[in-house]
Ligand SMILES: [Fe+2]
């Protein structure tokens with residue numbers, strides 16, 4: 012059984028499409044809304060893809076913009092220009 | 102509007118990060134490297150290949166400034182709007198303000214200590230990668246303390262208990278718990294500091310601080326605290342990742358590092374959870390509108406989340422700290438023991454307390470079915486009777502404190518909630534007292550360090566809690582009143598019961614005025 016990873020983001024206008032993109036890219040993820048924030052959990056791995064977000068927001072998106080609204084996470088991080096990955100799997 | 106531009110070929114994130122961190126370092130030519138970085142070896146941690154270090158968040162300084170500036174702009178827009186619209190009058194209840202007091206007195210000064218600690222170790226690691234990461238965290242922590250103090254200063258204009266937060270943090274007995282926590286970490290070596298703060302605190306425990314405080318602020322109408330909380334927390338993902346990277350890096354470098362790291366994990370998980378006693382109490386008792394109980398937060402953020410982490414670290418031979426057994430046994434007692442203590446010892450704190458109402462107690466029974474009705478409800482009902490008779494119970498004796506965590510010895514034996522837990526150790530002809538086996542173990546590992554603990558109760562008896570020029574031999578000298586004056590607590594205004602306090606009256610008065618025309 013793989014351990015759960017999670018990403019917590021502020022719930023605001025900047026993150027609305029980011030959250031949609033993450034949910035679209037991670038079919039196994041589940042969304043847990045909490046006061047003023049959301050917590051997205053997934054078994055083993057969670058990915059955030061720049062391209063999916065760009066399609067939804069209709070502009071260029073730098074994955075490091077995530078830093079502004081990120082609250083907390085669990086899992087090992089790997090960050091490139093195109094994909095941000097949280098994972099306990101090896 | 103977006104203009105069509107021909108994109109220049111940019112370097113990838115990994116290359117940019119490498120150039121802007123390790124690429125900025127150099128090999129010293131006329132001084133031995135051990136003389137330049139004298140502190141990163143004495144703890145016994147062996148590093149063979151610093152190049153194996155890589156921060157997974159590849160944030161370079163230029164991007165750092167850009168995103169931090171954006172965070173500040175968002176923060177101050179809201180802090181200003183909150184102040185300009187008298188946002189404090191939209192709070193759920195005046196009792197909530199005591200959470201803010203606890204925060205500015207107990208937590209904001211820790212952010213400043215964290216800034217100092219990371220600045221210090223950012224100088225002490227011989228590799229550029231961790232130095233850059235520590236420098237950014239040091240700047241973050243400075244920003245956290247500044248924005249917290251700034252945002253909370255709006256409350257200080259109207260309510261008590263906050264104006265002397267710096268002095269209180271240095272001297273008030275209950276605040277020696279958080280203060281001693283960070284002083285212990287900052288007086289360790291650079292690896293212990295980063296395992297203690299970067300890993301045990303940021304990665305293992307920070308969610309337990311964050312969830313109750315920021316969600317609680319949002320839930321109770323405190324837009325100011327919610328915003329600085331989120332703004333600070335947006336740096337935490339980076340801090341946690343640094344903590345995790347350090348631990349992985351150190352464990353991979355040499356097997357001799359494993360037992361040293363395990364010892365620090367055991368120590369700092371315990372010290373961290375002892376410190377979180379204050380948070381548990383805030384969560385279960387101080388938020389008028391509650392988000393989740395301490396026990397629920399513990400299940401999600403420790404059992405689930407840290408379970409995953411320790412499973413991941415098992416391949417290095419790291420195990421869950423043994424203190425977790427006791428923490429589980431205390432889970433359903435912690436907040437109740439703490440609030441009972443603060444209720445009784447309300448004379449020497451700088452926020453107000455109250456007895457839980459009938460509904461509060463029903464919520465607590467539901468959340469703590471095995472403990473609340475059996476051990477704690479009867480106390481509150483008895484104290485409510487005393488209050489109703491006009492004879493509220495108050496404990497005025499100076500409590501005995503644990504030499505390590507500095508918490509009054511109020512905890513009960515693990516698994517035996519009707520027996521007080523006390524441990525002792527002799528060292529160089531003196532006896533020292535502890536709240537638990539784990540605090541005693543920490544002492545016995547470094548007795549020369551912990552015999553120097555400044556214990557607030559002892560300071561009072563030694564005559565160190567009096568203002569300069571005080572004559573304790575004078576006719577009618579009142580040591581308790583003098584100690585309060587030294588602590589800068591105005592008796593009857595800053596301390597005591599919420600019901601009937603100036604804060605309670607003013608909040609009701611101003612809120613009434615805000616809703617009427619005259
Ligand atoms: Fe911080």
Ligand SMILES: [Fe+2]
Nearest residue numbers: 503506536540
């Ligand atoms: Fe202790």
